[in-house]
Amino acid sequence: MTTPSSPQDCLPVLLPFRLCRRETHRRLGAGFGALLCVSLILLVSAASAQSGRVVAPPLQVIVKWAPLLLTGFAFNILISALAMLLGTIAGLALGIGLLSDLLPIRQISRALTQIFRNAPWLVLLFFVMFLVPFQVTIFNVHIPFPDWVKATVGFALPVMANFAEVVRGAVKSVPSTQWEAAEALAFTPRQTMWRIILPQCIKRMLPPWMNIYSLVAMSTVLASIVGVSEMLTLTAQVHAAEGGRPELFAPLYGFALLCFFLYCYPINLWTAHLERRFQTR
Amino acid sequence: MDAIPDWFQRLYESTGFNFSVFYDPYDWNRYVDGVKMTLILSVSTILLSLILGAAGALIQSSPSRLLRGSVNAFVVVFRNTPPLVQLFFFYFGLATMLPATESATGMREPLLNNVAWAIISLSLFAAAFNVEIFRSGIEAVPKTTVEAAESLGYTRFKAYCHIVLPLAIRVCLPALNNNLVNLLKTTTLAYAIAVPETLYALKQIWSESQNVMEMMILLLATYGILVGLLVWLMHRWERAMHIRGYNR
Numbered sequence: 015m016t017t018p019s020s021p022q023d024c025l026p027v028l029l030p031f032r033l034c035r036r037e038t039h040r041r042l043g044a045g046f047g048a049l050l051c052v053s054l055i056l057l058v059s060a061a062s063a064q065s066g067r068v069v070a071p072p073l074q075v076i077v078k079w080a081p082l083l084l085t086g087f088a089f090n091i092l093i094s095a096l097a098m099l100l101g102t103i104a105g106l107a108l109g110i111g112l113l114s115d116l117l118p119i120r121q122i123s124r125a126l127t128q129i130f131r132n133a134p135w136l137v138l139l140f141f142v143m144f145l146v147p148f149q150v151t152i153f154n155v156h157i158p159f160p161d162w163v164k165a166t167v168g169f170a171l172p173v174m175a176n177f178a179e180v181v182r183g184a185v186k187s188v189p190s191t192q193w194e195a196a197e198a199l200a201f202t203p204r205q206t207m208w209r210i211i212l213p214q215c216i217k218r219m220l221p222p223w224m225n226i227y228s229l230v231a232m233s234t235v236l237a238s239i240v241g242v243s244e245m246l247t248l249t250a251q252v253h254a255a256e257g258g259r260p261e262l263f264a265p266l267y268g269f270a271l272l273c274f275f276l277y278c279y280p281i282n283l284w285t286a287h288l289e290r291r292f293q294t295r
Numbered sequence: 296m297d298a299i300p301d302w303f304q305r306l307y308e309s310t311g312f313n314f315s316v317f318y319d320p321y322d323w324n325r326y327v328d329g330v331k332m333t334l335i336l337s338v339s340t341i342l343l344s345l346i347l348g349a350a351g352a353l354i355q356s357s358p359s360r361l362l363r364g365s366v367n368a369f370v371v372v373f374r375n376t377p378p379l380v381q382l383f384f385f386y387f388g389l390a391t392m393l394p395a396t397e398s399a400t401g402m403r404e405p406l407l408n409n410v411a412w413a414i415i416s417l418s419l420f421a422a423a424f425n426v427e428i429f430r431s432g433i434e435a436v437p438k439t440t441v442e443a444a445e446s447l448g449y450t451r452f453k454a455y456c457h458i459v460l461p462l463a464i465r466v467c468l469p470a471l472n473n474n475l476v477n478l479l480k481t482t483t484l485a486y487a488i489a490v491p492e493t494l495y496a497l498k499q500i501w502s503e504s505q506n507v508m509e510m511m512i513l514l515l516a517t518y519g520i521l522v523g524l525l526v527w528l529m530h531r532w533e534r535a536m537h538i539r540g541y542n543r
Contacts, residue, residue, distance in 0.1 A: 136486065137515060145508065268384060275372060
């Protein structure tokens, strides 16, 4: 028997590669995932409740502290929204810089994008936390930078770089005939960009933009490492306030997991839905 | 031999840029150990996540609904929760429930230490993404190829290992490349549970020597080089696996 050994001998024809997740999501509803998380917490609580001491069961502890923890979670969402806003504006500028006709601007934008895209988020966060002063004085006016503002800037940097790439990709995906048509109608380059190309790009940029947002929302917990009192910090404090019982760790962190899951999963489902709707063939 | 330490010592004395790792052997050793730990973490998590991802993609095409559902649930849960919280859940939550032994001094000695938990947690996180990537690669393999394998008497597992997966990997390498780079960057999270990797080592150094700026630059440069190395290796692999006649 002759074996088809080297790839040169046979040319297997492959189908086009598509990274969309329609099948998974059709098979698994949002409710199922939520159910899974809840059951995980209940299971863990039940397992630790068997240790049989006269202390509040984990579920009761979570219910008791839920308002505080959810406030922390809201703070996380605030940070992520602000970081996204800052990052989107800066990323749009950087993305247009990537497409500039001037070589130096293009090179500088490219270098910035590469640096901020390839550095770990936590490292960038440390960078901003340690190297930005806690307040700036301009003409005797003190502008304070509390730690959470610095953390927001720290998250905005990678968002900026990632969004710049999204902008570049979207603009490149607009057919070149659009540019030529605009030029034929005597639009200036700036007008072409703002009034013709970018409006068409919004639709293409939306799904990846939402992907970045869900990444940022999940990354905001990193701020607890540098001392911003957001959900994870509060979780650790609640754990200490309840006497630091080791069996409380799993339910408390499970609750944090659940909050993020319930927030990010719908966003992810919606992104997949939009991706399918905007799919160009 | 001493040219480099001398140069950095002189740089410090003349300009105030204190790259202490390059002339202080104690700091140098800590830095090298940190980079080694980052390498250990990233190589083991990359390998483990690839194996788990391939296994998950195989199970996703299994006839059993229960198995398929559980892999899907795993993917959905791990993709939509922050890796740091996962890490804490594993390290603090699950580790305290596992049985532990006592050391000679009577201290509690857990079954798995923080490095092991970091590897497990980060691998599971990356594996959730890898399952999706492999699955989309497998979907690119035509049904007729699988049918041909079946008619040659391959079992489902053998066909997967010898025919489907090798083809799928070639198709999904660019996406895999992205995810593995991301995984390398995510290993910094191990800092949070005191795994002495690069960030942790440099943080110690800058707390002692008060040279935050210089060590930050070194940190960025280190990760830049590590990511560059990984990308270079993946591109070489991509070229070695290239199928002639497909895709240019």
